[in-house]
Amino acid sequence: MALLVALSGRARAQRPDSTRCDSIMAAAAVDTVETGLYISMRRLDEGLQPDPEALDAVAAKIALAFRAPRPFRLSVFEGPLAMRGLRLSGADTTRATRAASVAGTYALWVTEAGPTEPFVLRASFITGLDSSMLRAIAAPVYEWRQLQRHAGLASRYEVRLSDDSTSGSLLAYGRFPRMSVHDATPKRAVPLVFPVSAREDRLDHGETVLRFVVDRDGIPALETVEIVRTTTPAFTRAALTALMDQRFDPATIRGCPVAQVVEFPFIFDAAPHTPPVDESRARH
Numbered sequence: 001m002a003l004l005v006a007l008s009g010r011a012r013a014q015r016p017d018s019t020r021c022d023s024i025m026a027a028a029a030v031d032t033v034e035t036g037l038y039i040s041m042r043r044l045d046e047g048l049q050p051d052p053e054a055l056d057a058v059a060a061k062i063a064l065a066f067r068a069p070r071p072f073r074l075s076v077f078e079g080p081l082a083m084r085g086l087r088l089s090g091a092d093t094t095r096a097t098r099a100a101s102v103a104g105t106y107a108l109w110v111t112e113a114g115p116t117e118p119f120v121l122r123a124s125f126i127t128g129l130d131s132s133m134l135r136a137i138a139a140p141v142y143e144w145r146q147l148q149r150h151a152g153l154a155s156r157y158e159v160r161l162s163d164d165s166t167s168g169s170l171l172a173y174g175r176f177p178r179m180s181v182h183d184a185t186p187k188r189a190v191p192l193v194f195p196v197s198a199r200e201d202r203l204d205h206g207e208t209v210l211r212f213v214v215d216r217d218g219i220p221a222l223e224t225v226e227i228v229r230t231t232t233p234a235f236t237r238a239a240l241t242a243l244m245d246q247r248f249d250p251a252t253i254r255g256c257p258v259a260q261v262v263e264f265p266f267i268f269d270a271a272p273h274t275p276p277v278d279e280s281r282a283r284h
Helices: 018-027 052-065 129-138 141-148 196-200 233-243
Strands: 029-043 095-099 103-111 119-122 155-162 169-182 205-214 220-230 251-253 256-269
Touching: 018 256, 029 052, 029 095, 052 129, 052 141, 052 169, 103 129, 103 141, 119 129, 119 220, 129 155, 196 233, 205 233, 220 233, 220 256, 233 256
Parallel strands: none
Antiparallel strands: 029 155, 029 169, 095 169, 103 119, 103 155, 169 251, 205 220, 205 256, 251 256
16 A cells, blocks of 8 residues: 655645645655554444354454545545643653644444445544545445344444554555654643533532544644543533634744644633622621
């Protein structure tokens, strides 16, 4: 599978010339790393778990039907394991050798009559890859039907694509370039609203950690958001609201902006509670 590096993303004023950046990117590889793309599947609703052999049959058919987009534009790079909140790092501490990152999550409903049209849960942010995956997932109609025939009612399945070798069945194989990347950094602190429901539950502290792609404009790509961990759903909702206003200095390779996947923590601390003043006593 040919893996060619190019840039993607929204247009931006005063961005370095794209033609120049394409040539810089092509020459910026430090080395390459052997990479496989893997798919894993699981049933999301409650009920009888599918036969592992039936799952393997579906995975094999998906792999057979998958056609990688050509050229395969590696437009997202790995980031730090976890960002240090809003503590901005110096330029000399944010440069690291990063490989490309490929990930996507898809879902569909399956009945005894067959599968519904699959849809994207977490976008890959790579041109053409999601549509290729959706076509491949929809292909094994007979195998999906066999998987569901003992389960009764409609069941929802998740298909996850990643470059994690522990994920399951091999979908494709290639070599990804690794490049010297200045990591994305948050520009400013977005005020967090402590959820009323969390306070009512007697919580005064908590966190939500989100994983998402920061695009070339420094804007979180909301279609890529995943929840890494959270104290409570109320904090998750508040973090997602804040994320819409969060901005970053984008990752760069030799001055050219690139998209990068990051893990970003939102820390919630309740303001100290001030007891109400008894106005009748205050007058005396």
